[in-house]
Amino acid sequence: MKYLAYQLDKSLPQPLYLQLYQQIKNAIHQGKLTQGEALPSKRQLCDYLKISQNTVENSYAQLLAEGYIESKPRVGYFVSTQLLPPELSTNGVRHSLIKSNTKIWRYDFNPNVIDTQHFPFERWKKIQKRLFSKKYAHLLALGDRQGEEDLRIQIAEYLRSARGVECLPEQIVINAGIELCLIQLMLLWQHCYPQQQAHYAMEELGYWVVERLWQSYGQLVTKLPIDNQSLKIDLTELAKQEVDFVYITPSHQYPFGSVLTINERQRLLTWVNQQPQRYLIEDDYDSEFRYQGKPIPALKSLDQHDKVVYLGSFSKVMMPSIRVSFMVLPEKLLSYYQQHISFFHSSVSRVDQQILATFMQTGEFEKHINRMRKQYRRKMELLCQILKQYPHKIRFFGESSGFYLLIELLNETRTIVELTKLAEQQQIKVYPIDFHRRILFVLGFGNLREVELLTGLESLFDCWGIKKPTQ
Numbered sequence: 001m002k003y004l005a006y007q008l009d010k011s012l013p014q015p016l017y018l019q020l021y022q023q024i025k026n027a028i029h030q031g032k033l034t035q036g037e038a039l040p041s042k043r044q045l046c047d048y049l050k051i052s053q054n055t056v057e058n059s060y061a062q063l064l065a066e067g068y069i070e071s072k073p074r075v076g077y078f079v080s081t082q083l084l085p086p087e088l089s090t091n092g093v094r095h096s097l098i099k100s101n102t103k104i105w106r107y108d109f110n111p112n113v114i115d116t117q118h119f120p121f122e123r124w125k126k127i128q129k130r131l132f133s134k135k136y137a138h139l140l141a142l143g144d145r146q147g148e149e150d151l152r153i154q155i156a157e158y159l160r161s162a163r164g165v166e167c168l169p170e171q172i173v174i175n176a177g178i179e180l181c182l183i184q185l186m187l188l189w190q191h192c193y194p195q196q197q198a199h200y201a202m203e204e205l206g207y208w209v210v211e212r213l214w215q216s217y218g219q220l221v222t223k224l225p226i227d228n229q230s231l232k233i234d235l236t237e238l239a240k241q242e243v244d245f246v247y248i249t250p251s252h253q254y255p256f257g258s259v260l261t262i263n264e265r266q267r268l269l270t271w272v273n274q275q276p277q278r279y280l281i282e283d284d285y286d287s288e289f290r291y292q293g294k295p296i297p298a299l300k301s302l303d304q305h306d307k308v309v310y311l312g313s314f315s316k317v318m319m320p321s322i323r324v325s326f327m328v329l330p331e332k333l334l335s336y337y338q339q340h341i342s343f344f345h346s347s348v349s350r351v352d353q354q355i356l357a358t359f360m361q362t363g364e365f366e367k368h369i370n371r372m373r374k375q376y377r378r379k380m381e382l383l384c385q386i387l388k389q390y391p392h393k394i395r396f397f398g399e400s401s402g403f404y405l406l407i408e409l410l411n412e413t414r415t416i417v418e419l420t421k422l423a424e425q426q427q428i429k430v431y432p433i434d435f436h437r438r439i440l441f442v443l444g445f446g447n448l449r450e451v452e453l454l455t456g457l458e459s460l461f462d463c464w465g466i467k468k469p470t471q
Contacts (some may be wrong), residue, residue: 017058039077066115106427107456111404111444125261139350147174147346151357164301167328176323176347191340202247233257249285251296255406259396272307290401291377306330338452404444412439426463
């Protein structure tokens with residue numbers, strides 16, 4: 001057990017738990033702490049560094065969440081991985097030209113990071129422990145190519161009750177990430193229409209990985225523009241293009257958080273029904289975390305002619321690292337899937353699928369969503385309360401759902417690039433949006449604590465020179 005010379009500075013704006021977390025993490029990367037090595041107990045480290053037990057607990061919790069350490073009940077904490085310093089290659093040769101670009105941020109307003117502090121580790125671990133026994137030895141073999149039946153049954157029940165989507169477990173295909181779902185859809189379309197090249201369309205500021213994936217496969221991709229007034233995609237563009245697939249997020253369009261109305265959804269369904277080869281791909285992004293009014297039913301729930309491919313993921317609602325996504329195929333595409341591309345084995349671990357299925361079946365999934373919705377709602381309300389103090393300078397969008405707010409700086413003469421650099425000089429990471437020369441930034445709050453939101457925004461506005469109006 002080592003007591004390394006950790007240097008914690010209470011005068012810094014960075015919380016003490018983050019300082020301790022970063023220094024332990026660096027020690028593991030540098031080989032000062034090696035795999036299997038015991039860490040001091042929380043009480044020992046508290047006494048040694050003269051800090052509170054909460055500080056140590058929060059540091060260890062983050063290291064646990066990221067897989068750097070593991071906890072052995074009634075024994076202690078141990079380093080769970082062996083890492084080489086970033087300047088060393090796998091054969092031990094030093095490469096001076098290869099440098100890590102990792103930058104340490106005091107505050108990172110990443111819109112794609114979840115709250116890891118409130119994950120139900122004990123409940124998840126209990127299910128996992130039960131499955132690692134001879135009784136479940138069958139999970140060691142390959143399973144159903146479309147994914148575990150138990151999980152597909154749970155997903156179908158969840159979609160029916162929470163999203164209004166009626167489907168059979170047989171229509172669901174489980175994959176590691178929506179990227180693989182989209183690749184399989186490309187192959188399906190080629191088998192359905194081998195003489196035609198598919199033409200894809202997506203939202204102007206939609207998920208960039210989707211555009212990159214389609215372009216990598218040489219597909220035609222059209223970006224549907226966002227109207228500068230309504231802040232929604234302009235559906236009239238579809239009439240001007242010979243599009244086959246439209247990838248869309250009707251319940252939460254990035255970055256303004258816009259929601260398509262029932263009339264706009266009906267227009268999409270009318271358009272897709274006009275040609276047999278057309279399909280809508282609905283990514284039900286952030287649908288679980290809505291804070292105002294009732295949840296918006298999925299577009300798929302209105303689909304009377306089986307022309308919507310529904311995409312869902314557990315990355316935001318559970319954890320990104322589990323890599324469980326799924327698609328609900330229309331019956332025609334399901335038939336082609338089973339005929340032509342059922343050679344794909346499910347790319348998600350059977351054990352992980354079974355853990356998730358049990359988590360859902362026992363009601364823990366619903367409890368977790370409700371708990372996290374309260375956590376995120378509280379952070380969203382706090383963020384809105386802070387921003388409302390600057391009506392002369394800041395307008396914001398998307399407060400009804402999701403893990404982020406989009407802010408617009410008003411009457412601003414500086415460029416987005418200048419403002420971003422000012423923030424970076426203070427070790428604050430912000431995410432600018434290039435749209436119609438407006439000064440827009442996405443502020444994510446998923447894994448920021450409420451006190452970090454307060455101090456982070458205070459530091460950000462201070463470096464931008466934004467002050468509250470005088471009374």
